[in-house]
Amino acid sequence: MTLSVTLSVNGVRRDVTLEDPRVTLLDLLRERLDLVGTKKGCDRGQCGACTVLVDGRRINSCLALAASYDGADIVTIEGLAKGDLLDPVQAAFIAHDGFQCGFCTPGQIMSAVGLINEGEAGDDPDRVREGMSGNLCRCGAHAGIVEAVLDAQKQLQQRRVA
Amino acid sequence: MSDAITLPAPHVRLGSSSGQPVTRRDGHLKVTGAATYAADNHPAGMLYAVIAVSTIARGRVTSLDVEAAKAHPGVVEVITPANRPPLSLDPDEKVGLFGFRIDALQNDRVRYARQPIALVVAETLEAATEGARLLSPTYEVEPARVTFEDGEAYDPPAVGVGAPPNFAKGDIAAGHAAATHRVDTTYETPAQYHNAMEPHAMVAEWNGDHLTIDTPNQAIVMSRALFAGYFGIPPENVLLRSPFLGGGFGSKAIMNGPYILAILAARMMQRPVKMVLPRDQMFGPVGHRGATQQHLRLGMDAEGHLTALEHNAVATTSTFDDFIEPAANASHNLYASPAISTRHGGVRVDIGTPGPMRAPGEASGSAALECAIDEAALACGIDPLEFRLRNYSETDPASGKPFSAKALRECYAEGAKAFGWAGRPLSPRQMKDVQGRLVGWGMGSAMFPCPMFPATARATLRSDGTALVETAGADMGQGAWTALAQIAADGLGLDVERIEFRSGTSDLPDGGVAGGSGHTASAGTALHNAGTDAIARLAEIATADRKSPLFGAGNAGVEARDGRLYHRGDETRSESYADILARSGNASVEGNGTGARDPKDAEERAMFSHGAVFAEVKVDPDLGQVMVTRLVGAFAAGRIINPKLARSQLYGGMIWGVSFALHEEAVHDRRSGRIMNADLAGYHIPVHADIPDMQALLIHEDDPYVNVLGVKGVGEIGVTGTVGAIANAIWHATGVRVRRFPITLDKLILDPGMPA
Ligand code: FES
Numbered sequence A: 001m002t003l004s005v006t007l008s009v010n011g012v013r014r015d016v017t018l019e020d021p022r023v024t025l026l027d028l029l030r031e032r033l034d035l036v037g038t039k040k041g042c043d044r045g046q047c048g049a050c051t052v053l054v055d056g057r058r059i060n061s062c063l064a065l066a067a068s069y070d071g072a073d074i075v076t077i078e079g080l081a082k083g084d085l086l087d088p089v090q091a092a093f094i095a096h097d098g099f100q101c102g103f104c105t106p107g108q109i110m111s112a113v114g115l116i117n118e119g120e121a122g123d124d125p126d127r128v129r130e131g132m133s134g135n136l137c138r139c140g141a142h143a144g145i146v147e148a149v150l151d152a153q154k155q156l157q158q159r160r161v162a
Numbered sequence B: 001m002s003d004a005i006t007l008p009a010p011h012v013r014l015g016s017s018s019g020q021p022v023t024r025r026d027g028h029l030k031v032t033g034a035a036t037y038a039a040d041n042h043p044a045g046m047l048y049a050v051i052a053v054s055t056i057a058r059g060r061v062t063s064l065d066v067e068a069a070k071a072h073p074g075v076v077e078v079i080t081p082a083n084r085p086p087l088s089l090d091p092d093e094k095v096g097l098f099g100f101r102i103d104a105l106q107n108d109r110v111r112y113a114r115q116p117i118a119l120v121v122a123e124t125l126e127a128a129t130e131g132a133r134l135l136s137p138t139y140e141v142e143p144a145r146v147t148f149e150d151g152e153a154y155d156p157p158a159v160g161v162g163a164p165p166n167f168a169k170g171d172i173a174a175g176h177a178a179a180t181h182r183v184d185t186t187y188e189t190p191a192q193y194h195n196a197m198e199p200h201a202m203v204a205e206w207n208g209d210h211l212t213i214d215t216p217n218q219a220i221v222m223s224r225a226l227f228a229g230y231f232g233i234p235p236e237n238v239l240l241r242s243p244f245l246g247g248g249f250g251s252k253a254i255m256n257g258p259y260i261l262a263i264l265a266a267r268m269m270q271r272p273v274k275m276v277l278p279r280d281q282m283f284g285p286v287g288h289r290g291a292t293q294q295h296l297r298l299g300m301d302a303e304g305h306l307t308a309l310e311h312n313a314v315a316t317t318s319t320f321d322d323f324i325e326p327a328a329n330a331s332h333n334l335y336a337s338p339a340i341s342t343r344h345g346g347v348r349v350d351i352g353t354p355g356p357m358r359a360p361g362e363a364s365g366s367a368a369l370e371c372a373i374d375e376a377a378l379a380c381g382i383d384p385l386e387f388r389l390r391n392y393s394e395t396d397p398a399s400g401k402p403f404s405a406k407a408l409r410e411c412y413a414e415g416a417k418a419f420g421w422a423g424r425p426l427s428p429r430q431m432k433d434v435q436g437r438l439v440g441w442g443m444g445s446a447m448f449p450c451p452m453f454p455a456t457a458r459a460t461l462r463s464d465g466t467a468l469v470e471t472a473g474a475d476m477g478q479g480a481w482t483a484l485a486q487i488a489a490d491g492l493g494l495d496v497e498r499i500e501f502r503s504g505t506s507d508l509p510d511g512g513v514a515g516g517s518g519h520t521a522s523a524g525t526a527l528h529n530a531g532t533d534a535i536a537r538l539a540e541i542a543t544a545d546r547k548s549p550l551f552g553a554g555n556a557g558v559e560a561r562d563g564r565l566y567h568r569g570d571e572t573r574s575e576s577y578a579d580i581l582a583r584s585g586n587a588s589v590e591g592n593g594t595g596a597r598d599p600k601d602a603e604e605r606a607m608f609s610h611g612a613v614f615a616e617v618k619v620d621p622d623l624g625q626v627m628v629t630r631l632v633g634a635f636a637a638g639r640i641i642n643p644k645l646a647r648s649q650l651y652g653g654m655i656w657g658v659s660f661a662l663h664e665e666a667v668h669d670r671r672s673g674r675i676m677n678a679d680l681a682g683y684h685i686p687v688h689a690d691i692p693d694m695q696a697l698l699i700h701e702d703d704p705y706v707n708v709l710g711v712k713g714v715g716e717i718g719v720t721g722t723v724g725a726i727a728n729a730i731w732h733a734t735g736v737r738v739r740r741f742p743i744t745l746d747k748l749i750l751d752p753g754m755p756a
């Protein structure tokens, strides 16, 4: 059984023929579209390493069947920067040393972008911690991550005001 | 394709040499998704391999439905013991000091749950996964033995990596007899699994008898030889590429069966093969921290000085190999006592072989020791910090040797000040917050040895005034690519921006092992020495050249800095590296270095990093829920190359301490022998909401003996001290002493002492 899906990935239209309906969105990105920035840490929705934005909302792409995302607008870590210009969240992760091995980082960053979009956490570190708790980090980079999210959010707010 | 990591100038420049908080040089790659981890490789024509694992813990595989698997569209091969081609090394052979027996389909025996029993190769990941499922194994089942009670006790000939199992100093019986106060206590720690966020991964490609493997590895050149050995080819025929590791924590320094099978599949199929372990297979063939039972008996005189320190540990290992968590050795080098006795026992269980996991021995041992010390302070009626100061050791308690440097007193003082330890009530259950939660403060001492591993490096000064430095190091998140480049820059008298740093592949000089917290010291010393060697050669050229302002200065009469050689006696006489090379007609000059410690210093001094950790916890009196609300660590670890990265490493270690104290535990089903929580939902590690504001203070320490750089290591020490600090804080909050880690709410609320 083959299925045809059309998605927008990082602003580029992708027409995909799936030879297998079991393909997840994560494996479509990684194994078929050569977008390997999104990581697989568990394949079970338990770690957040595979977080991408679908129509602006963060999801675990390992729990999403590619076939059911026809017409979706997907943003991955590769699509966040504008050319050489990093997204404020990416820049803040560097500035605050919000990672060590970097494996959870694409998921943390996409999740942070999603969290900031949701506008729920405000500038309360505890709510940021809560909102980021679906993204595990085994290296223990939590302190820098939370600082980075708060800092990026502040910068984005200031930008909006200016 | 993951080539050797080659990093250009950093994007954010905050400084240019050792001691500066240089921003991670690979940061840009990591935040854009451009850093290439092993599983990100996709050579043309690649096949996918998936391992099938046993669902029983002990017995024999009696059948596999190979036909069904092969009939699935896309499946191209199934490898089982029946058709597995021979290997050049016996998987049951232990190769080298650091060798482990592996499971590579050598027979139909099952020795633990989730042991590899077959490998399925297919055109797609989906087909390989389904093929592995279709194998539907049947077994001849033998009863599983997974607990201390069910396992087989034995006396291990060695613990850890080749350390003696027992140690004694002074008369322990006399020490106990002389005591006024006594503590006799037993702590238990569970099996823990490394669970790096990046699962073990292998992309293998053969070209004749040459093998290229993309795989995360903490000991690149050493592993290359081992991989070559299994396939009967010379080490030079293997190119191992590991530019980025998604965490290792010890598990990626050792060999495992799935890797060998994936490489074998690539050779059989004559096509590249990718194999990535699913998360549940990270709970089996790739090592773990063995469980321990630790019995401590402490004796103290009337003033609270230890008269006897006895620490006996029993640890689990597999039925077929030995790695005994050297937990009791944590009592050798920290507290002064006229009599110290430590012993280890082993228990064989039907579980995969344990191995080194972040602070192997030290983590489990420190957890028990620091809790026992807290109990001892209470027995003497002394504040826990004061008790530790009374038992402060100016020389190494085990050997009597002087320390190379020990700023632990400063750690205690600075940590206590930052935390606000003064005024802590001695008795438990004295403090509450506004919500009525019980508040407690606890502390622990941190300590970790400073090993160095053989390492080599090469530095090439180029005629354009830049330099290439090379060593096959490993960066699993500690920041090696940045810290090592900083060290290399200093050795060459160049700004770090002028350094091209190549690392992470096996065709470079051996950078040693990223383990034991010794990588920066080992590879760093090699890089430093390579730089010094290159500079010496350049100085030879300059001082022998009549046209150089340095002519006649003699090799020792010049100093390298900012890309120039200066005459020591006369600063107005200097010349740039580029000019020296240009006139000499050499395109470059090369230096080589090794990283080793002065053998005399190594013999005469005891070398350790030290620290003190202070924790505050809040405990819900009805629900037993524990929150760590503050965590302060103060660490003295010699010279800090990059305070920004060192702090991140220390935080990481302290968070592992939180995890050890409150979260991590592999739960075995005693009947089936299987781990019941082999995923990241059931095997808990802290999430963001579990981690409070933290502080890691870097205490100044000059260590003139540890190595030329004065560098110790910060990768593991944070785990030690922290576990005890949290456990002791929970006791201080609740009055309940939980002696089985992790400290979960059930253990608190079921304790008769808990209800208010
Ligand atoms: S890989 Fe999707 S949540 Fe872990």
Ligand code: FES
Residues within 6 Å of the ligand: A098, A099, A100, A101, A102, A103, A104, A105, A136, A137, A138, A139, A140, A141, B197, B246, B247, B477
């Ligand atoms: S940075 Fe390594 S897992 Fe988060």
